[in-house]
Each structure stands twice: as structure tokens, then as C-alpha cells.
Ligand SMILES: O=P(O)(O)OC[C@H]1O[C@H](OP(=O)(O)OP(=O)(O)O)[C@H](O)[C@@H]1O
């Protein structure tokens with residue numbers, strides 16, 4: 001049986017990602033992960049690439065944190081593959097119980113993220129996942145929240161990175177992206 005290489009899997013996933021000029025605002029080129037997720041082969045390849053990356057980069061991870069909403073496509077999937085727990089960071093007002101909050105800016109607006117205080121135990125090792133890194137506002141806010149509840153951010157992992165926006169400069173943790181634009 002022939003084994004497809006990681007490089008070929010990545011090329012295939014990349015070929016399926018959608019591109020929409022002027023969405024959701026004039027001047028934004030929207031990179032659409034859903035273009036890849038409607039393709040069954042791209043789903044499997046994307047899963048393989050993300051799981052393989054975390055296994056070699058952060059074998060000690062204990063919690064996968066996904067960002068509202070496209071990060072949720074990956075956090076449960078990765079947590080079950082890796083045998084760890086997962087937690088959501090959600091936009092304001094959606095999480096029950098005691099939460100910590102932080103306001104942040106993103107490429108096309110501003111918002112507030114929240115995390116349940118009990119979602120991560122003090123000292124637990126966390127990898128944050130999302131579909132895309134643009135200005136870095138979302139990932140910066142997410143790492144702030146994880147630390148507020150006592151978690152240790154090992155790394156942030158995204159499918160796509162818009163390198164021209166320099167988002168990774170804002171972040172004070174290791175960042176990895178599969179696809180760079
Ligand atoms: O690096 P940044 O400039 O912060 O931008 C990246 C964020 O923007 C998008 O989410 P969005 O807030 O549009 O929410 P959605 O996933 O619910 O569409 C994307 O899924 C990232 O979370």
C-alpha cells in the first residue's frame with residue numbers, strides 16, 4: 001500500500017482552502033477552512049498533520065484549548081486522538097459558571113473571550129488550537145486566559161498563518177502554522 005507523504009497531504013489540504021476577497025469587510029481576503037473540511041480526504045489529512053505535529057512537538061500536553069468558533073473544529077478531534085481533555089474559549093456570555101474574560105482586537109474587529117475558571121487545573125499543560133493566525137489578537141487573548149486560570153501554555157497551533165500581518169510577534173509562546181500565506 002502506498003503511503004502519502006506529509007508534504008503531499010499538506011499540498012492537498014492547501015488546494016482545498018477557499019479564498020474570498022472583501023469578506024467579511026472590504027479589503028480582507030478571507031481564507032476559508034470550510035473549503036477543506038467539506039472534502040473527506042482533506043479532513044483526514046488535516047487531522048493526521050495536526051496530530052503528528054503535536055505528538056512530536058508537545059508529547060506532554062494535557063489539555064487542548066480551541067477558540068470560538070473555528071477552533072472547535074479541532075480541539076475535540078485532537079483531544080480524542082491524543083487521549084487528553086479539551087476546553088473551549090468562547091465569546092462573551094456563552095459559558096456557564098465563573099469565567100475569566102479578556103477583550104481583544106482581531107483583523108476585522110474587536111471582541112471579548114471567556115474561559116471557565118475550572119476548565120484547566122493549575123499547572124496543566126495546554127496547547128491552543130485555531131484555524132488561522134492573522135493579527136494575533138485572538139491567540140494573545142487566549143493565552144492570557146489560560147494563564148489567568150493557572151494553565152501553562154506550551155504552544156499555539158494553527159492551520160493557516162497570514163505572515164504579512166506579523167501576528168506571531170505579539171505572542172509570547174511558541175507558535176506553529178501548517179500553511180503560510
Ligand atoms: O489573529 P486574529 O487577528 O485575532 O484573527 C484570527 C481569528 O479570527 C477568526 O475568528 P473570528 O473572530 O472571525 O470568529 P469565528 O471563528 O467565529 O468566525 C479566526 O478563526 C481566528 O480565531
Ligand SMILES: Nc1ncnc2[nH]cnc12
Nearest residue numbers: 028029030031107132134
Ligand atoms: N483573512 C482572514 N481569513 C479568515 N479568517 C480570518 N480571521 C482573521 N482574518 C481572517
